[in-house]
Amino acid sequence: MRPLIRMAWATSRRLLLLMSPLLAFYLALMVVHQVTKRGTDIPAIAFTCMFMLIIVSTFQGLTFDVEGFMASLPVTRAQLVRTKYLLSFLGLLAGLALTLAVAGLAHALAPGRAAAPTPEELRSAVALALVDAFGLFAFLPFVHAFEPSRGILAFSLAAILALAASLAGWGLDGAADLFRFFQRVLAQPAPALGLIGGLLAFGLLSLSLSTWAYARRSF
Amino acid sequence: MANLLELRNLSKSHGAFNLRDVDLAVPAGTITGLIGANGAGKSTLLKLVLGLLPLDGGEIRLFGEDARLGGARLRQRIGFVQESPTLFPLLRVDELGEVVAPFYPRWDRATYRRICDAFELPRKTAFARLSQGSRMKAALALALSHEAELLLLDEPTSGLDPLMRRDLLDLLLEVIQDEGRAVLFSTHITSDLERVADHVAILKAGRLVLAGAKDDLLESWALVRGGEELLEGPLKDRCRGGERTELGLTLLCEGAGSLASLLPDGALQERPSLEDLVYFHDRGKESLCAR
Numbered sequence: 001m002r003p004l005i006r007m008a009w010a011t012s013r014r015l016l017l018l019m020s021p022l023l024a025f026y027l028a029l030m031v032v033h034q035v036t037k038r039g040t041d042i043p044a045i046a047f048t049c050m051f052m053l054i055i056v057s058t059f060q061g062l063t064f065d066v067e068g069f070m071a072s073l074p075v076t077r078a079q080l081v082r083t084k085y086l087l088s089f090l091g092l093l094a095g096l097a098l099t100l101a102v103a104g105l106a107h108a109l110a111p112g113r114a115a116a117p118t119p120e121e122l123r124s125a126v127a128l129a130l131v132d133a134f135g136l137f138a139f140l141p142f143v144h145a146f147e148p149s150r151g152i153l154a155f156s157l158a159a160i161l162a163l164a165a166s167l168a169g170w171g172l173d174g175a176a177d178l179f180r181f182f183q184r185v186l187a188q189p190a191p192a193l194g195l196i197g198g199l200l201a202f203g204l205l206s207l208s209l210s211t212w213a214y215a216r217r218s219f
Numbered sequence: 220m221a222n223l224l225e226l227r228n229l230s231k232s233h234g235a236f237n238l239r240d241v242d243l244a245v246p247a248g249t250i251t252g253l254i255g256a257n258g259a260g261k262s263t264l265l266k267l268v269l270g271l272l273p274l275d276g277g278e279i280r281l282f283g284e285d286a287r288l289g290g291a292r293l294r295q296r297i298g299f300v301q302e303s304p305t306l307f308p309l310l311r312v313d314e315l316g317e318v319v320a321p322f323y324p325r326w327d328r329a330t331y332r333r334i335c336d337a338f339e340l341p342r343k344t345a346f347a348r349l350s351q352g353s354r355m356k357a358a359l360a361l362a363l364s365h366e367a368e369l370l371l372l373d374e375p376t377s378g379l380d381p382l383m384r385r386d387l388l389d390l391l392l393e394v395i396q397d398e399g400r401a402v403l404f405s406t407h408i409t410s411d412l413e414r415v416a417d418h419v420a421i422l423k424a425g426r427l428v429l430a431g432a433k434d435d436l437l438e439s440w441a442l443v444r445g446g447e448e449l450l451e452g453p454l455k456d457r458c459r460g461g462e463r464t465e466l467g468l469t470l471l472c473e474g475a476g477s478l479a480s481l482l483p484d485g486a487l488q489e490r491p492s493l494e495d496l497v498y499f500h501d502r503g504k505e506s507l508c509a510r
Contacts, residue, residue, distance in 0.1 A: 003321035007307075010318045014309040065305045072269050072301070073322050074294035218233075219271040 004075060004083040012087075023052055027102055034106035045102050046125040050095030050132050054088060067147075068219040081144060081211045085203075088136050096129050127182035131175055133199055137206035145213035221247050221283070223369045223401045224268065229277035231267055238263050238425040241277070245369070245418070248398035250391055252412035252433075253405040254497055255422035261405035262302055264422070265371050268403075269299055282368065295323055298367030302374045302405075304358035308347030312340050312357050316364065323365035331364035337386065352378040359387065363394070370394065372404035376411050384408075388415045409494040421497055428500050433493070441475035442495055444468070445486030454481050460499030471499035 016023075030045050070080055103117045117125075142158070143151035166172040185191045222244040229241040238260045245251045253261050266272045268279055270290060279286040281293045306315055312335060320326040335342055338356040340349075346357060355378050362370060370391070376384045391402050392415055406412060412419055412433070420430040429436065443449060449468050450458075457478065461470035471491060472478055478488055491499075 003318075006321055007318040010314060011307050011309060018309070066307055068271060068301060069304070069306055071271055072294070072299045073319075074291045075322065076291045079291075216273060218273065219266065 001075075001079050001083050001086070004070075004079060005086070008083065008087050019052065026052075027098075030102055031106045031109065034103070035110040046096065046099040046128045049098040049102070050092055050129060053091040053095040053098065054132060054136065065148075071217075071219045077215045077217075078211050081207065081214050084144075085140065085207055085210070088140065089133075092129055092132055092136070095132075096125060099125050123186045124183055127179055127186055130182050130186075130195065130199060131179050134178065134202065135175070137199070137203045141206055141209040141213060144210035144217070147217075222280075223247050223282055224403060225278075225280040226264075226268070227278040227280070229264070229267060229274070229279065231263060231272060231275045233263060233272070236260065236263070236425060238267075241422075241427045243420055243427060243430055245401050245403050247368075247401050248395055249417040250395055250402040250404070250415050251418040251420060252416035253403060253420050253422065254407070254409065254412060254493070255405075256501055257407075258424075259422040260425045261422055262373050263425075265299075265301075265373050265403070265405060268371060269294065269297065295365075296368045298362030298365065298370045298372075300355070300358045300362045300370075300372045300375050302377070303351070304354055306346045306354070306358065306361075309345055311343050311345050312349075312360075313342040315346060315357060315361060319361050320365075325366040327364055327366065330366075331360055334360040334363055334390075337390075338383065352380065352383065355379060356383070363390065368400050370400070370402040370404070372402065374406060375404055376406060376408055384411065385414075391415055409492065409497060412493050419493065419496075421500055423501055429496065436496060437490060437493070439473060439475055440491050440496060441472050441478055442489040442491045442499075443470045443472050443478065443482065443486055444489070445483060448483045449486060452481060452483060454478070454483075457481070460502045462499070462502055469499075471495060 026048050030048070034045075071077065100117065100122075103121075107116045138159075139155050142155040145151065146154055163173070166177075172178075182195065185195045224243075224245040226241050226243040229238060229243075231238040236258065241260075241264065243251075243264075253264065255261055263272060267274055268281070268286065270286065274287070281289060282296060284293060286293060307318075310318065316328070316331045316335075320328065320331075332342075335357075338353075338360060340353060340356050340360065346354065349357060355375065359372075359375060362372070376387060379387060388411060391404070394400055394402060416433050418431065419433045419436060421428050443454065444467060446467050449455075449470055454470065454472060457472040457474055458470045459473060461468060475488070475490070482488060
């Protein structure tokens with residue numbers, strides 16, 4: 001898998017470079033926002049950072065229409081899928097790390113105005129990362145089963161249906177409620193471990209589904 | 220001479236398209252040209268060999284092994300260029316070489332540089348900024364730089380200017396100087412095959428209608444020109460295709476060596492070109508006989 005990761009890093013690096021003005025602008029805006037508002041807004045920072053880095057790590061191979069080329073390389077389809085999962089996970093971690101770096105930078109620049117992140121806020125960032133992980137695990141089988149554009153469309157339709165069902169059935173509004181639920185669960189060690197274990201199990205199921213579907217794809 | 224690639228009863232259904240009962244062998248030290256009209260199944264066949272499409276039936280043997288079992292390991296020994304190659308658009312030509320190199324133990328940086336230079340590829344230019352022809356050259360450079368024993372090239376000369384086309388064909392001839400290597404390439408351009416192919420396989424609507432050593436095929440088939448009487452005699456049974464023009468009939472007949480005694484007065488026998496073989500096999504003789 002090392003050559004695949006190296007290849008992904010080379011392309012991601014170039015994409016990051018292209019996106020860097022936009023990313024830098026958002027991050028600077030957030031630092032300014034934190035300093036001027038006398039407080040941190042970790043979930044907002046985390047949302048932006050993770051979203052951008054997931055886009056880079058997860059979507060770059062899909063949107064560049066290089067799947068046929070990748071499948072012609074001397075690697076197995078299972079390795080291609082595992083690499084995609086690993087990169088998505090790394091993107092998520094990088095987003096989380098960047099969130100903490102931005103919050104820490106604001107605090108270092110103006111310690112009197114931007115407070116250091118509280119444990120509560122850090123928990124929010126982790127909860128958001130878990131929501132993103134849940135979304136990725138749900139999303140990745142779709143893009144491995146279908147070609148990327150059709151996979152994104154199929155996932156979007158499935159997500160809308162799931163949201164409609166959760167609103168009608170339980171009055172839950174999807175990601176926001178999931179985020180609040182994860183926040184609550186993370187407050188206690190045992191339920192937090194259970195949540196992480198459950199997510200890992202869901203991740204393994206997602207990986208198995210993606211591997212099975214990708215082995216049957218035509219390029 | 221060992222076969223680097225063997226296809227046995229290959230079949231694949233793909234929407235309305237069916238590839239059926241294809242048997243083909245690519246011996247080491249040879250260039251085999253795969254030719255046929257658009258939609259004949261050339262790209263499908265190459266993709267099946269590489270495992271890019273799941274096989275419905277039949278067997279593919281690569282280097283003497285079942286391709287389905289060998290998978291990724293066997294692909295290390297193959298160089299592949301797809302029609303209209305799409306590679307990472309943001310990477311420069313030299314970076315493409317760097318990221319592809321780790322996949323192949325026998326990658327040779329010097330060869331990659333030499334081929335890029337021979338193709339006059341701007342190594343510092345991103346793939347997205349290359350012209351269609353240059354993209355094909357970049358993909359060819361990648362396929363030719365890891366001492367692949369088997370090269371599978373899908374329309375490699377399309378988009379190349381005549382000079383570059385000739386350079387590429389010379390390069391393929393250079394590749395098979397090493398008798399352990401072979402090339403299978405699809406093309407529409409019969410003159411490319413005339414120039415370099417040792418073996419030719421003609422696909423028509425998913426079926427292999429003719430395959431064999433190029434010189435043998437050209438020797439064993441003949442074009443016969445004459446009037447309507449060509450279809451009235453025993454020649455009709457030897458005919459595999461033809462056309463009717465204002466000047467008369469032209470038939471493609473097999474068994475060139477024994478045709479002379481069957482020719483009616485005034486009929487002319489000629490050696491066909493590869494283009495004739497493809498063209499008349501594609502035409503068939505049904506339309507001629509239906510009249």
